[in-house]
Amino acid sequence: MLQTPSGGADTGTAPADGRSMSIGTVLNLLRDEFPEVTISKIRFLESEGLVEPRRTPSGYRKFSQRDVERLGHILRMQRDHYLPLKVIREHLDALERGEPLQLPAASQGARQPGSLDGGAEAAQDGPTAARVGRAELLATAEVSEVELAEWESYGLLAPSADGGYDIEAVTVARLIAELGRFGLEPRHLRIMKASAEREAGMVEQVVAPLRLHRNPQTRAHAEASARELATLSVQLHAALVRSALRSQER
Structure with a gap:
């Protein structure tokens, strides 16, 4: 059954009388x-x-x-x-057609190729469920082949050996394009990539012992912890940038 996205007073609500919406x-x-x-x-x-x-x-x-x-x-x-x-x-x-949906478990989509808890199932399902091809990346992110090639030359995006991309590459490509509207070129963004890699390394150090645990529940907890740490890291980064900008305005 389809779920209706929730709306609020500040975000707009669907007309109660069923009228069409912009x-x-x-x-x-x-x-x-x-x-x-x-x-x-x-x-x-x-x-x-x-x-x-x-x-x-x-x-x-x-x-x-x-x-x-x-x-x-x-x-x-x-x-x-x-x-x-x-x-x-x-x-x-x-x-x-009224047929029941047979969707993969949400956790399968979040599993990364080569993770220690995936086994043979991850090798079979992970790379396809959590990856996109080059053509789909270009279409979904609405960027050109020339732009993507330039970003790759600066190490901001990189395909794997099979030519596919992690699903997050779509978001990365969109954000690079948006930043480009403000005059930020790929060479300016390399510092952000380096910072992200350092933060990822820090998160991995925290959860690595859990990934090696024999208990499947502990390994699943490692994945959940990694996602939560990543979210907190992003929030902290945003708060620090806002704080730095306010300092410069004084």
Whole structure:
């Protein structure tokens, strides 16, 4: 059953009478659950045929409540299961036919290739469930081949031996593009990459003993701890940057 993204007084709510919504209203509804969603992302999903809002005679998009639920379902499958768009489309088609969805467990999508707790199952499922191909990266992040090649030359992104990318590469590519709008070039961002690698190394030092434990629950706790530490690290980094900016304004 599709879940409807929650809305709030500050973020916009769906019309109670079932009237159609603008793309801006839809964006506000989705952002409660999906803070990183953008209008460009919604338009891209439309261009891929995953959602089909009605168009007014003047060309404006008008989304129904069903469209919003469908978008929430798509974004949830990407976030929780790391599914590529082709597979998401197949699941949506099955849902339209009234068939039950057979989704992988959310923890499988989060498992990294080569992790100690994955075994043969990780080798089989991890690289495909949590990775995207080059073409899909370009399309989903809405960047050009020239841009991606330049970012790779500076070490900001890198494909694996099979030519695929970690799912986070999509977010990295989008953020690099957004920073570029402010004049920040790839050479300026190398310091951020180096800092991220140092933080990742620090997190790995904390959880490494847990990953080696024989108890599967302890190893699962290591993965959860790594994610929590990463979130706290990002929050601390953001707070430190804001503090530094305020200091410079004084």
